Amino acid sequence: MRAQIRAIMTAFGATDSVVDIATDVMHDTDLSGIDSHGISMLPYYGAGIRDGSLAAGTEPEVVRDVGATVVIDGKRGFGHPSGQLGMEQAIAKARTFGVGMATVRETNHYGAAGYYARLAAEQGLVGMSLCSTRNAYQTPTGARNPLMGTNPIAFACPVDGEEPIVVDMATTVVPFNKVKVYELKDQPLPADWVLDSHGRSVRNSAEAMAGLGAKDGSHGLLPLGGAGVLGGGHKGYALATMVQLLSAGISGADQPGNVDGFQSVGYFFLAIDPEVAGAGITPAYAKELRDTLRGMDPVDPEVPVQVAGDPEHRERAHRAVHGIPLSDMLLDQIRATCADFGADLVLEKVT
Template sequence: MRVQYEKLHRFCEETFQKYGFNSKDSFVIADVLVQADLFGVESHGVSRILKYIDLLEQKVIQIDAGTEIVKETKLSAVLDAHSAMGQLAATEAMQTAIKKAKQHGIGMVQLRNSNHYGIAGYYALLAAKEHLLGVSMTNSPAIMAPTFCAEALLGSNPIAFAMPAGKYPFLYDGATTVITRGKVELYQKTGKQLMEGWTVDETGKNEVRPDIILKNIREKRGGGILPVGGRGELSAGYKGYGYAMICEIMTSVLGGGVFSMHKTDKGDTSQCFYAVDYGMFGDKREIEDRMQMLISEIHQAKKEEGQQHIYTAGEKEFEKEKEYRENGIPVNDKTYQELEILGKKLGVAW
């Protein structure tokens, strides 16, 4: 089933207005969610709307909470979100970083006591749209079993990096686990089994049933999702483990937040937002041209047999966005039904 972009965006906006958010804030929340669907990241799009509503109804997400400046310099800030809606606190944090970068060359903002904020790439892209280099990371509840460890201690801990170029920015947004918890939940929702080598049970053996993996994570029974690279050292799983540690350091450690292994996912998420004005290294247009030159040289390289194009990070997502804006956004049957039911419950047209 495909749904037009405008219809999906409007539905999300009106839904969050029903829960007490003003029109401006509702637009921001909807924009983050629908952008994920435009990029083809279904696990972080409108399929998550019921999870946010559940947190709102439990009063975990505080509708009227505002960010508080804990510490600030010309180049940096530490903000406390006080369990505000993650998308709103995160957008404010990146806008603060952007403002500092425009004034002083670099802006570095740490955010603690936040909530799930959607796709990390959305915030890195906010900086890129201002011709700045953008970085965003977030920790999450423990789902990753580190190399040689039999229990989940680190989150999916995604890292997003955006750099302006020619046609599209370079936009990398990736979890440090082979898949995210959201993707495991999506497989459960659609009745699919996981790929072997993605997840392990409490004994460290392969487990492909998403319901078992989610139960083990929820009840802290052991096992979990493997780091990028997979199990052990042979396929370099320690690299994904290391990237997750870098994210944890840049979020909870520097921001004074809660470590992944102690998170409840109830207003205790730590995030970071960095913006860099690369104009301090030379002419900005020339740097962007060099970035495009690098991408173009990769495009022109010899292709693997049967392949027509070598992609760089973000290209597929921007191509999907163009197609989905024109022809509608794919929404799986289960999510479509959930949104229909939600619309009837709230009196929001679907």
């Protein structure tokens, strides 16, 4: 998997540094079981290079550095190096000031938001990662058509001697790319995730993907909480608005909505050093809290209570031994991308 990602990223024309970072991010994402944001994104990136919305050969640059804050220009390139640079800068600032903040503009999709929050936690810091997203996917509560993106929120906290607690969630009921995974598997959507412009649920995954990709905004993802206000959908919509303002409003990225060509995506990173800004007990506190939650009486004795990040930690251990599953449709897309850009197909099937 790593070799295949590297081969395609190199064929895209990315610099060696960008290839290294993007490969690490995508492989780690697939290993964690987040199939929607890893190698399956390569055909999408290839389309961006062909239509001119993704500049494959650029690298991000710090354009403003004041106190505990940094602003980064992504140079319209791959989002992964911008994301890593942003969190690295926030961590460095937090070491000095107790807190550090970095924002990014003029960039593209950066993969799974949780990856960057976890970078901070792995160094003993609390991390947050937010981003706006390209195109209109989320239908605001009460609206007929989508405007906002999936606008994810990620948070990670270090835990004494153990894997960090990691929260990684879209502000829609599911991320756009999870719908894509169901289409790749030729399976119907299992719940009310996508609505058409008449407010009707769409369960056919191919129809849902076609509608979500339409420039006229005929289909949209429901905000976290679902349709209307009784289930709390307005709260998901409100969270998406917050993410938009923090990631795009501060950095100077674009307003949400469908646009032709490049759309400036914005990121927001926050790092907190508990030793400087707090009482210095955060990792121990987090361990006690997680132990308490995991030890609660479950409704089903066969299904213990979990804490955010547990499914991904478990999946990483499993896939590290048994490999990473890929659908036939995704394999076909990878083959086509290799052919389009002259990359070798190096994936090997594990039996």
